[in-house]
Amino acid sequence: MTAPVLEVDDLRVQLRTPRGTAHVVNGLSYSVGPGETVAVVGESGSGKSVSVLALLGLLPQRVATVSGRALLQGEDLLSMPPERLRQVRGPGAGMVFQDPMTSLNPVLTVGRQIVEGLRAHADVNAAAARRRAAELLGEVGLPDPERALDRYPHELSGGMRQRVVIAIALSNSPALLIADEATTALDVTVQAQIIDLVERLQTDHGTGVIWITHDLGVVAGIADRVLVMYGGRCVEDGTVDDVLERPAHPYTRGLLGSLPDLAAPVGPGGEVPDLTTVPGLPPPPTDLPAGCVFWPRCPVRGDARCETEQPPLVQVGSGRSGHFGRELPHRAATWCSEEVR
Numbered sequence: 571m572t573a574p575v576l577e578v579d580d581l582r583v584q585l586r587t588p589r590g591t592a593h594v595v596n597g598l599s600y601s602v603g604p605g606e607t608v609a610v611v612g613e614s615g616s617g618k619s620v621s622v623l624a625l626l627g628l629l630p631q632r633v634a635t636v637s638g639r640a641l642l643q644g645e646d647l648l649s650m651p652p653e654r655l656r657q658v659r660g661p662g663a664g665m666v667f668q669d670p671m672t673s674l675n676p677v678l679t680v681g682r683q684i685v686e687g688l689r690a691h692a693d694v695n696a697a698a699a700r701r702r703a704a705e706l707l708g709e710v711g712l713p714d715p716e717r718a719l720d721r722y723p724h725e726l727s728g729g730m731r732q733r734v735v736i737a738i739a740l741s742n743s744p745a746l747l748i749a750d751e752a753t754t755a756l757d758v759t760v761q762a763q764i765i766d767l768v769e770r771l772q773t774d775h776g777t778g779v780i781w782i783t784h785d786l787g788v789v790a791g792i793a794d795r796v797l798v799m800y801g802g803r804c805v806e807d808g809t810v811d812d813v814l815e816r817p818a819h820p821y822t823r824g825l826l827g828s829l830p831d832l833a834a835p836v837g838p839g840g841e842v843p844d845l846t847t848v849p850g851l852p853p854p855p856t857d858l859p860a861g862c863v864f865w866p867r868c869p870v871r872g873d874a875r876c877e878t879e880q881p882p883l884v885q886v887g888s889g890r891s892g893h894f895g896r897e898l899p900h901r902a903a904t905w906c907s908e909e910v911r
């Protein structure tokens with residue numbers, strides 16, 4: 571079996587805030603295989619962005635406490651020295667941030683930023699790097715790439731800036747690509763173009779992808795596996811078919827039912843879950859419930875343990891093999907998962 575590109579084990583992130591300690595990521599474990607796409611979904615504030623920023627050491631050190639293990643091709647990102655982490659970003663792990671302005675330097679032209687990224691990690695002369703930069707901008711669908719190279723980020727539209735960030739993330743053919751709402755602001759044609767490009771990278775270089783999105787249409791189209799986050803925890807994960815067609819956790823069922831674009835998900839016996847919306851709001855990370863994190867909103871809570879104990883992730887249904895013969899179990903954190911077995 572091929573080794574995973576990324577193995578995250580018991581990742582925890584706490585942030586000091588004026589309202590107290592925010593428990594933003596609470597024991598997240600998952601892995602991404604070569605060429606595999608893991609979609610991370612969940613409501614706003616569930617800890618999706620913080621969980622990946624923590625992997626690359628991009629949270630403000632003053633306020634963030636990160637623990638756990640995150641092996642990128644066998645090397646622990648969470649314990650490596652900052653200097654090594656800087657080397658790893660790029661060829662090891664490329665990231666497309668939710669807000670493109672945070673990753674572009676406003677005082678450098680687009681061309682210079684791409685060329686610097688290329689030359690920092692590969693032995694390539696300036697002219698060849700510039701040619702490759704123009705090629706990359708063309709590949710992400712930027713009109714007139716040669717001209718775009720000499721422009722500053724503020725001279726580009728938001729969608730164009732986002733495509734520049736994507737070009738930079740792809741430029742070193744990383745082993746792992748983290749895309750945080752990377753295509754949300756782009757129109758569907760460009761979005762499809764970017765997805766094709768990423769898929770090509772995965773075929774050619776075995777890049778593993780973490781794709782954070784609110785768009786379940788995109789999840790259904792690109793993901794091999796889905797990880798559903800709630801309150802900083804994984805409440806369900808499995809193959810895209812298992813999670814979207816046989817959601818086991820009441821939260822996932824609510825999430826799917828609340829999205830009008832998707833056909834109503836069905837249970838193993840063909841029954842349509844009766845949860846169509848998720849009423850209420852997620853708990854603030856400074857004040858998480860003591861028991862099951864979904865308890866205050868769960869329409870099927872009833873077990874006495876719901877209020878006091880955190881249910882473990884248990885396997886539901888049968889595991890399947892996926893990429894490279896990897897076993898892909900379908901797991902959910904709930905006492906009530908027996909109902910969907």
Ligand SMILES: Nc1ncnc2c1ncn2[C@@H]1O[C@H](COP(=O)(O)OP(=O)(O)OP(=O)(O)O)[C@@H](O)[C@H]1O
Binds near residue numbers: 614615
């Ligand atoms: N620098 C910070 N300081 C304090 N709290 C933060 C900080 N960054 C994020 N948080 C809090 O951490 C929690 C998780 O935030 P995160 O950005 O990871 O959510 P998300 O799942 O990515 O949401 P969205 O879908 O809106 O992008 C939120 O409650 C947020 O307010």
Ligand code: SF4
Binds near residue numbers: 863870873876903904
């Ligand atoms: S453990 Fe209880 S509160 Fe949590 S999802 Fe299951 S039934 Fe709902």
Ligand SMILES: [Mg+2]
Binds near residue numbers: 619620750
């Ligand atoms: Mg986010």
